[in-house]
Amino acid sequence: MKSLSLFFKSLNITKWSLLTLTPILTVILNTQSALTGLSIIILIDMITGIRKSLFAKGIKLNPFNIVFWKGIESKGLRSTWRKTYEYGIGIIVFSVFESLVFKGQKINIFENIFSITEFAVITACVVEIYSVFENMEAVSGRNLLKKITSYLRDNELVAFMSRFLKKGAKK
Numbered sequence: 001m002k003s004l005s006l007f008f009k010s011l012n013i014t015k016w017s018l019l020t021l022t023p024i025l026t027v028i029l030n031t032q033s034a035l036t037g038l039s040i041i042i043l044i045d046m047i048t049g050i051r052k053s054l055f056a057k058g059i060k061l062n063p064f065n066i067v068f069w070k071g072i073e074s075k076g077l078r079s080t081w082r083k084t085y086e087y088g089i090g091i092i093v094f095s096v097f098e099s100l101v102f103k104g105q106k107i108n109i110f111e112n113i114f115s116i117t118e119f120a121v122i123t124a125c126v127v128e129i130y131s132v133f134e135n136m137e138a139v140s141g142r143n144l145l146k147k148i149t150s151y152l153r154d155n156e157l158v159a160f161m162s163r164f165l166k167k168g169a170k171k
Helices: 004-009 014-030 032-057 066-071 074-101 117-142 144-150 152-171
Strands: 106-109 110-115
Touching: 004 110, 014 032, 014 074, 032 074, 032 106, 032 117, 074 117, 106 117, 110 117, 117 144
Parallel strands: none
Antiparallel strands: 106 110
16 A cells, blocks of 8 residues: 555656546547548548639639649638547547546447447548538539438438347347
């Protein structure tokens, strides 16, 4: 018991901070592949957003032309960075919540086991994927995601989702 009290007495502020942050950093590092996927999807969303903006101005997609680069506005790029920052803060909040409140418990969704932080990252990925499809729709006039869901009526979609939720609850 003396060694334990001696250990905590000998800690300085840096060591206390690192000791406190260790569970949070562990949760974030466990979602590294999901965070990489989110980063790639955000990059794709930024590229399709630039394409959408240039299309609306009537500028052709040609990076070797000066008109192309002058058509890109910093407003859209700032929006992407702001969104990325907000996702990052949200993921950190969820990782703190998971590591300190839930103590690393997992949740079962669609027969898959996720941590709360992973679920937060996946939710951000879904939002970004939808944004990519909206950007593509603005350029081409077609949205593949809306076309797929239009084949399912609302009640069929609810039945489809509830079937998966019931399977996950039985396990």
